[in-house]
Amino acid sequence: DARVTQTPRHKVTEMGQEVTMRCQPILGHNTVFWYRQTMMQGLELLAYFRNRAPLDDSGMPKDRFSAEMPDATLATLKIQPSEPRDSAVYFCASGTQGSGETQYFGPGTRLLVL
């Protein structure tokens, strides 16, 4: 049963610390998305990659957030330095180009910045 995996599932850290979240997309999917979910804003697109190339990161605060795909099986989202307002659930989703943008979500990383 192919699914997107994310680690860690939960993260509690102090303000100013670096946070790295990891995602393994479904094998064969060439598009990877990062979303953030909060009660106030709902689901927001942060960035996405196609064939490992970043296509759009306009939703991401550039000064502290960075997203990369070191290889086809790993996507990372890093926050440095973290702030309390970054507390949210971060989802990774993957899909294939031409699939009508059907995306499959991972279980999320729940981040709490104190």
Add this chain to the structure above:
Amino acid sequence: GQQLNQSPQSMFIQEGEDVSMNCTSSSIFNTWLWYKQDPGEGPVLLIALYKAGELTSNGRLTAQFGITRKDSFLNISASIPSDVGIYFCAGQDAYSGGGADGLTFGKGTHLIIQP
């Protein structure tokens, strides 16, 4: 950017009742998707719609892509306890061109089933 208005925000229903929720957009969409999110999990795709007027069913769920391409609805018939969760509509703007392939999500409809 495009906005999605999803309603209602929450629904309190009795088991066995039918449920209806909808989404409207400020621009034309070429894809509508409906997801369900259980507590502590990521959204799970329920139904995908790709053509205006398309009506698609998945078990007790039925969704339609509005003719104007600016709206979609989701119906659940004969609700059961496991239907509890948050339902999200999501769509892709028809004029996103080569840019944002990411989806725009509605704020969600919280479905609560009373015993």
